[in-house]
Amino acid sequence: MTDDGFTPVDLGRGLTLPNPVGLASGTAGYGFELDQLIDINRLGALYTKGTTVRARDGNPPPRVAETDGGMLNSIGLQNPGVDAVAAGYAPRWRGWAIPIIVNVAGGSIDDYVHCATVLEPVAEVAGIELNISCPNIAEGLDFGRDPLAAGRLVAAVRRVTERCVIVKLSPNVTDIAAVARAVEDAGADAVSAVNTYIGRKIHRASGRSVLPLGTGGLSGPAIQPLALAAVAAVCDAVHIPVIGVGGIVGAASARDFLIVGACAVQVGTATFVNPETALQVLDGLRG
């Protein structure tokens, strides 16, 4: 037990989270904003914004649109690139108690391998989360849809890193369990599920899609039952630790994921509504 009263969560390869509640990728940046708003070091993990080989400017606006009980996003993986993260951001994480897990995205196996290689010597990086499921760039999702491709990707990354490798699964597939099994077989230490669901919103006055690429990623409480079903299927399929994410707004919706077999959770969109949500989930799970 930790001071907080939680049993640490062992994700493998030396990565132990002090408690099960983390901040989901893309909803907490690299932690520097939320560090000013909340006691971030009480949380179990920070999963960074999706990070790519080169800096990306992101998609044209509008990039966010609200829907009933949720939101669509089409950020387009705006990020400063892995070198800037390793050289510029990592030193600022020195001394943080919260484990930093860098979420990595790319369009090819080489991209992911390159990022993992750059991050490998960086002491402040506790683990990497492979985002094979971003719906807002065309290439990355293919890995998430095809168990063979996903397995090849994970095997290649496995060869260049001793770090804990978490694979973030896409829910936009017919058989999420098959992808989960493939990445487990290829050497993933853990899986997180789910990323956003592909969604679309029409601007009713014009009849056009609101988001410039037509579709975007749906997140928020609207997806919680969908995410829960996906996570339950993944938990049944693999033996490695499963991290549940999707629509968590409080301790009750988080506990659902633990009940179906997840060992940890990530809070995403709810942080936008209230930056303290993850801490409230933490306190609620303990109580």
Next chain:
Amino acid sequence: MTADLSRAALETGEVLVVERLGGGLLELVARLPHLAATAMPGTFVQLRCGERTTPLLRRPFSVAWTQDDTCGFVFEAVGAGTRLLSELQPGDRLDTLGPLGHGFTVVNGGPVVCVSGGLGCAPFPLLINALRRRGVEDILVLNGARTATRLYPAERFARPAVPVVAEATDDGTRGHHGRVTDLLGPALASHPTALYACGPNPMLGAVMRTLLESGADLPPTLEASLEAPMGCGFGTCLGCALPVRAEDGSSAWRLCCTDGPVMPMRDVDWEGLSALPGADVA
């Protein structure tokens, strides 16, 4: 660069009144000691509209004015969130996160021109108050709206001494019959040290175009408060991108919520901005 959020805090306040000003304009007043003490001109607050998961996200509003431990916000009911705010009763709780964003540069000397289009009036009372505390008295407000009832009342831009307010309405029901930009020419004749603008993004683009076409020297301080649909309001979702011109002339994105909402008008890529759908589209 990481945004400075050191003043931002969650604060639950108490609604004192939602006043109907006419023409659909509303002024919400709430007791919010932290926000009142820390809001700078041009900063905004994220208001939670109701306690349900629809509408989910907070909505951004300029801090219109502060007095002692209270804050005022000016808005109209345009959608689900603002409708819920319009129904608030005295004594209700108001869940806020703020102050957020980068505000106006408060200059030390006039003359100063404030250009408001519609609800763009919102940040000006706080700005004018700050200017006066710096000793700036020569303040001209150009206030435009569709029709007379939708003009923010002149006496509310500052109390007790009302600044000079020149009004324009699209339908000619009060003041100049036409656009607020028609009033810019005479205003520039005074060689203002600062021009501040707030309103819908297309109106801001029209202000910049008019300034450039006038051939007059641009005021040294030339700033606009812009809008973008927001996910978080504090720099983590990257959802509120606005187009600016980078130093090499190429287009780049800046975040409305942390780099803005107030930006130097010289930096904005007005062409890029006008090609985007309006903020109401999201």
